[in-house]
Structure formats: structure tokens, C-alpha cells
Amino acid sequence: MTAHTTAHQTNFQKLIEKNHASVSLRRKVTNAVMLSVTGLMTILALIPLFWIIGYVVYKGGQYINLDFFIHTPRPLGMEGGGVLNAIQGTLIISGLASLIAIPPAILAAFYAANNPNTPLGVVLRFSTDVLSGIPSIVIGLFAYAIIVKPMGHYSGFAGAVAMAMLMLPTIIRTTEEMLKLVPHTLREASLGLGAPEWKTSISVVLPAALNGIMTGILLSVARAAGETAPLLFTALGNERYDLGLIIQSGIAQKQGFFEILKRVFDQPVDSLPLTLWKYAQQPYPERIEQSWAAALVLMIVILLINIFTRLWVESRKRRLQG
């Protein structure tokens, strides 16, 4: 503490001396130049952003069409192939991953919000940070070891588990923040009326923060939907995946709901980023065109979710803060 204070005092002394001695023009010029440099840096960083978005829209826009959304891939040289399998796969994996991640994440967030300073609270915050720092490829290895290997085959379920692990820390953190934004008076009023803690949490605090939590979840789903690395050794990919066909054949074979559900999740599936990655590496132009189209779809979904949630969070914060 003291070391810092003295350091700053010397800084101030230096400044005073400088003010007396230096040429003010040079300082003014330095000031102006350096301040504009920070502005330039900002512009420099935004160039790639607009470049990527612009180029993806330009390229993807050329190759996107209805077939892209309603058909599964076709062999090279055949018109009308799409990536329906990957779109369905992305939805299935993100959906299941959300189902797996949301309940424990919200519960843990309750703990973190209510007990920030207990030892477990500190550990929880730390492990949340660590979990979000683990490289996604390592999470993929983990999911391979605990699910793919014991089950004996690649599956959408394994992919969803890996995704859920990536989503967990983000949801915990945003939920915790949203829970903290709920006015204390609300919680105290409920407790004061004799409602137990759990009932207060679930039916008073949670609803009050629900919109914010939902946006946090949406953001983390958007982030997860764009991930590829954890799916490489879990979901693997499947060009022939067709949800409609699976359900139809399940019904035709008189299988029960759970049997069909099992078939939906228990086989390899593709996802948009996975398809994009595989296609971008192939030497065939039409595959590369499709990967641009896939990039466009991904970008649109992710940008929409981001813009929508941010607008929502801002308006909500403003309302809560009065």
C-alpha cells in the first residue's frame, strides 16, 4: 500500500517539475497525437469486424438458397444439396446442452449470489473462472473419455455434454449478476411474510430476474452453437442425419417416445460449424461455397441473438436502476 502511495507521490512531483520546466507546445502536440492514436487503435480493431461480417454476407449471400435449408448434402456435382442435417444437429446439440447445463447453473448461481463470501462461494467463483478458461478442445477430450468410449460410439449426446460444460460458467455468471440486480427488499418482503428460502428463491427472486437470465442463457447458447472443437471427437458428423426420417421410421416401427428420443441423440450428428470446417478444407469449390453459406447462417443467428440480448439487458438495467 505505502509503496504504491509513494510511487504516485513521486509521479506527481515529477509532473509538477515538468509543468514548470517543459515546453508546453511539445506536450500539447504529444497529447493530441497520443489521444488520436487511441482513436485510431479503436478503428483498427473494428476493421476486421466489419471486414469479416461484410465478406461473409457478400459471399454467403451469393450461395445461400432454399435448398441449403431443406435438403441434406448430396454428392459432388449434384444440384440442390443443403445442410439440413447440420442445422438440425446444431439445434439438437444446443437444445440438449441447454437442458443439461441450465438447472445446475441456476442453482449454483443462487448459491453464489446469496453466499459470495463463504469459502464455498469463493471456490465456486474461482472454479467458474477456471472452467471457462479450459480450452474447448480439452473439454472435447474429456467428453470423449467419459461418454464416447464407454458408450462405444460417437453421438449427439456426447457433443451436447461437451457443449453443456462450455455453457455452464457463462450461465452461472450472468445468472448470478441478474440475481444480484433483484432488489433486496423483494426478497426480504417474501421472507418476512414467512415464505421459506427456497420458495422465495424460486417464486419471487427467480421470476424477477428471469428475463435477464434468459438473455444470459441465449448468449451462452449463441456462443456454444458456434463452437467446433468440442464436437470433433464427440458428435463426429453425419451427412445422412434427418430428424424427420428418424421420427417417421420410429412411428412406423411403433417405437415409443423414449425409443425415438434415444435414436435422435444416440447417433453421430453434424453441426453447422463442424460442416463449415470440413467443407472449407475440401478442394471442391461447391463445398467451399456451402461453407460460406454456413458461415452466413451462423453469423446471422449469432449477431441477432447478441444484438437482441444486449438491447434487452440495457433497457432492463436502466429500468432497475431507475
Add this chain to the structure above:
Amino acid sequence: MSKITRSFMFVLLALAFVLAACGGNSATPETIVQTQIVEKEVTAQPAMTEEPLPAGSVQINGAGATFPLPIYTEWTYAYSYVDPAVVINYQGIGSGGGKKAIIDGTVDFAGSDSLLKAEEYDAGKDLQMYPMVASAVVVIYNVAYENVPDGTTPAKLVLDRQTLVDIFNGKVNNWTDPAIVELNPDLKDFLPNATITVVHRSDGSGTTEIFTKSLTAFSSDWTAGGASSVEWPVDQAGNGVGGKGNQGVSAAVINTPNSLGYVEISFAKSNGLAFADLINKSGNKVTASAESIASDMATFGPEAFDDKLTATIVDGDGAGDYPIVGYTYLILHTESMTDCVKAGKLLEYVQWTLTDASAAKRAGDLGYAVLPGAVRDAVLAKLGEVTCNGEPVMK
């Protein structure tokens, strides 16, 4: 016929199957219109089970070599019209990946251009390799020719078997080496006085296995052996570099002037890379093509196959034989499959790829050579030995 027309005909044929098999159940208005102009062609009818299963009820997963990926993609797609009950997914993750997956049992079948080793047969218990199609490994090159007059293109590079071995031994290391100049009199004035950068695979691969087995057959000077990965003499000589996958080798050759490497023919074609003509064992200049591959296969015939149904068919002595040729294989478990419906459907599919006329035509169009009749019969006989829970799968 253009590619699109061909594809179109293929779809029509495939759709004809659907209509034949399912009595028009799955026909959309689009397909009904199209079938009116379908040509009749005799094809083997898939063996049907007593009661057809509903569409999409059997999911079969495979993975492995990337080299047969184009043809496998087409076959599995077409087969979804032949037997809508079956959904076949094949992922190209490399021969090594395919072997690992079938040994671990994470897939139902694997693709590989590299032969299983003894310990891999042991690890996988009851594995059997079935040759599917054959193709060639070609020598790609990127030479920065000098003093080429405007408006002319230098002739194709020609190499003989000994020179190829010398290049990969690092003995011939300059483009102006007399051995190369002598073989290419037309290029004499253009060849640069530059070191040959030799690009080889850095990963274990079936392509390398086929290529180094060829080098072993070409000359006793090649002592590094024939395997999916070897210690490259050219690396010790200092002018060799590695690239990962057919993709990596192609990229390295494209990006390095005065380089030379080897890839599966489909990669050379799809990347528009020049590949050398070779002087074969009987002294003729041959270009890699479906015909010269088939000629080599015919030279060896079905006798080349050992009891594991694997064969090395490099360096044939027929007049039109391309010398660097290999089979790509499908790997199955012969006894430990437990889902007999799935096993049956899988074997029906393999049978279809080997016997159906449209399947063979498609393979030929993509530059693959299909199995000679006698080999095909041997493979089919071997398929008949596959059992599921002790019962033969094929009736």
C-alpha cells in the same frame, strides 16, 4: 456427357429403384415427372428382407480413409434410394482413424487404404478387409521452367522407375540431372538449375504404403522399406519436407517452386496439379488413368490376393500397366456384430456397391477402377462368411 447430365441420369436411375422397391410410396411430384423419361438398365436387385422396414429405420456408421470419400459419398447417397430403410453415414477421418474406430468398435465399418498389421488384427479380434476399388498414386510436380517461349506450354514430365527411386533417395537432387534431362528431351532447355524439394507425407498413411511398396519393387536401391510411414532418405539428404495428408502434400507442392511429391490421383485432379508420366516395367510410357490402373489390376489378377483378401499390385509388367496402384479396403467385424438387422443391411449395401452396374459406372466416372470379376467373386464369397450371433448374415 457433361457432369451434370451424368449426375442427372444417375439420380433418375436411383429414383427408378425407389419406385420399383416401394411402389411409389416415397415419390414426390418432382420424382414422378422425372421417372417418365427414365432409361431402363439392368441392375442387380438388392436382396430384400421378407417385410420391408420403414424408411430410415437402420442407421449404419462408418469412418476412415479420405481417398475413397468421393465415391463412398455417392454410393451411400444413391443407396438411400435403393433401400430407403438404410441410412449410411461415412466420415473421412483418415485410414488410421478408420482402423482405430473399427478396433474400438465405435463404427460399424471402416475404410482404409493401409493394410491392417498383425497386432491390429489381434486387437480387433475378428477383422476382415474387403477390397472395394483401386486407384493410383501419382507423382505431382511444380517446376519453375525457364525461358519458355510465350504461348507454349512445356511438355509433361516423364520419369522412369529408377529415377523416381533416385529422387526419393536424394541421389538425383537437381532438375538438370542428366537422368531427368535424358528422359525429357523436350524440356531440356527449360529445366531450371535448382534443387528438387521432395515432399512426402508426415503422417502414417495408406498412400505412403502404396508408394513406398512401389519404390521397393522398382529398385533394390530403395532400402527404406514399404510401410505407411518410413524414414525418408531424402530427409537425411536435406531436400525432403513433410506434409500432412494428401491435402498437405498438394499444398506444399503448390507453394514450393521446383518441388515434387506424391498424392492419390483424385487430389491431383481436383487441385489441377500436373502429374508425371511413368515408364513402366515393360518400358512403355503410361499416364495414370482408369484404363492403366485396370490394366495393372488385370496383370496381377485374383491370384495376387492372399488369404486375408489383401493384395499388393504395384509394378505390373503388362504393356499398359501404371505401376503405382493400390486397393482401398472396407473393414468389417466378421463375427462380433450383434445387431443382425443392421449387419444384414450393411452387407446388402456392400454387395450392391460391388455388383450394381450404376454403382460401378459412378466409380469409373470418378476415376476409380472397379474390381475384376474374379476378385469381386472372391470378395462376395468372403462376405458370405460373415456371421451375426453365430448365424450367417447373408442367406
Add this chain to the structure above:
Amino acid sequence: MTKYIHPLPQTHWLSRLRRAISHGDLPWKWIIIAASVLVMVLILAVGEMLWRESADARSTFGFGFLTPTLTPDWDPVNDEFQAWPFIYGTLLTSLTAIVLALPISVGIAIFMAELCPPWLRMPLNWLVELLAAIPSVVYGLWGIFVFLPTVVTPVAEGLFETFGTVPGLSVLFTGPVPVSGASRLAAAFILTIMIIPTITAVTRDVLLAIPTSQREAALALGATQWETIWQVLLPYGLSGILGAIILGLGRALGETMAVTMVIGNSIEGSASLLRPGYTMASIIANEFAEAVTKLHTQSLIEIGLVLFVLTLILNMVARFLVWSVARKTPQEARA
């Protein structure tokens, strides 16, 4: 009300337990504790899995697996593995990215925290965060087909011509530059773009947390705005900015897809920034699915373990630094 129903005295443990359960708070408490513990358990499980599954590789290769070497050996056929080329590739690309990203990010953070008009701050913040929202594979796709040919190749050629023959520096800048541009430099550039949001966000928060009194004091002493920032604010928030750098480094180390797509994936002896290379994450992505032998698989998992431990340490250090700034800053902070 209930107290008349229970024959047991209120203070009896059984009655307390029963009340707690019927009230529902005790189960609730345990459920949320269980959920919190789950997060910790997951991390331990990841670490345990990586440790256990790499046992053979660790005992076979020992520390030689990780130590620097001039003749790296990665030979799946003869089952000999050394991780150095990947560790080197990861460190070189990540550190280069940090060096490039730091001035840009600090510039943006200063602009956002100190200079820009309030109405611009929010949209600017969104835009920078959007950079983090773009999927890795999209960066890779754009990198291969747009960024590499238009930016990386010319820059690399320029660097090669300028520094390629300078003694000392030539190790980092030997060519030839691949025509496609796929190189460690390309990976470093893409990583730079990807970690800018991370470093910017933390640095901006650190700057915003510095009490206004510091600024006022400096300005009152006659300092220009830049001098205030450079000589007062940045030194004040230094440890926080250090934390930001380390967080950015953590992100760069683990980045997989974009790097795999642009780095060229080649295991070669060259130490040059301008040559293709490999990173720890990209070797796992490329080879794990096709590793057949046990040692090959285990070596890849051991690389995963190295990555895990590295990110773990970096996270701890970064959190400590950020936390130490937060502690130093008085609560009244900035009104």
C-alpha cells in the same frame, strides 16, 4: 401452529430436522451446494481424466516429452513422441499475438474509458464484444480465403526481406514464406484479433475502477490528459492490465479451430515465425481421431494435460492480479 402437534420439544434435533425438511430449506440448501460443488468436481474430473489417460505416455517419455529440442521427434509409426514443436508453436503464436494485441487493446480501452463521448461508449463496447462472438471457424474461413492472401502474405514477405538476413533476428524470420500465407504469423494475426476483446474489456474495467480523485489530482497539477493517462492511470492499474494480458494469453493458448485452419500444420524444425507450424490445440484437433496406437493417443492427451495445467495457472495468476487491483481501489471509487 405446528408446535402443538409435535410431542417432541422444539429444540430436539429430530424435530428441528423434521421442521427444516417440511419447510424445504434444508434440501434446498443442499441442492444448491451440490450444484456449486459440481462445478468444482467437473474441473477435478477433467484434470483426473487427463492425468490417468496419459499415464503410459508420461512414464515412457518422462520430462523429455516437454523439454526443448532442436530435432523434434513425432513419429506415430515408431511410437516416439515429443511435444516441443507444439509447445513452441503455441507459445510463439500466443506471445506474438499478445505483443500485437496489447497496444491496440489498451488504446481502445483508453478511448472508451477516458475519451469517447458517453453516447458512443455503449455501441463501441458492443462492437468490440462482437469480435469475441464471431465463431472461431468463421475466423478460419475468412483467414484462409481473404486475410491470408491479402494481408499475411505481403506482410510476411516484407518481414522476410527486412529481417531475413539480420543476424540474430533471422532465426525468427527465415523463409521461404509459403505462397498461401499459412504460417505461424498468420495464426498470430488471427489470434490478435480474437483476444482484443478480452484484453480490452478487462483493461477498460480496470481504468473505470480507478478513483476520479487520481485524475483530478493529476489534471489539477497541470498535466495534460495524455500525461494523466500515461503517468498516473496506467501505472495505477498496471497489475490489472497484467491480469488482462494473462487472460488474453489463456484464450490464445486454447484457441483451436481458427489456428488449425491457418497455421499450415507442419512439424518442421524451423523456428521461424514465417514458416508453417503446429500448436498444442491443433495437433489434438488433427490427430486425436486417427491416433491408433496407445502411446500416440496418450501423448495427445498429455498435450491436453499440459494445456489444461497452463490455462489453470494463467487463470489463477490473472484472477489474483485483477483481484488485487479491486482490493486496492476504495469502495467509493468513481461516482
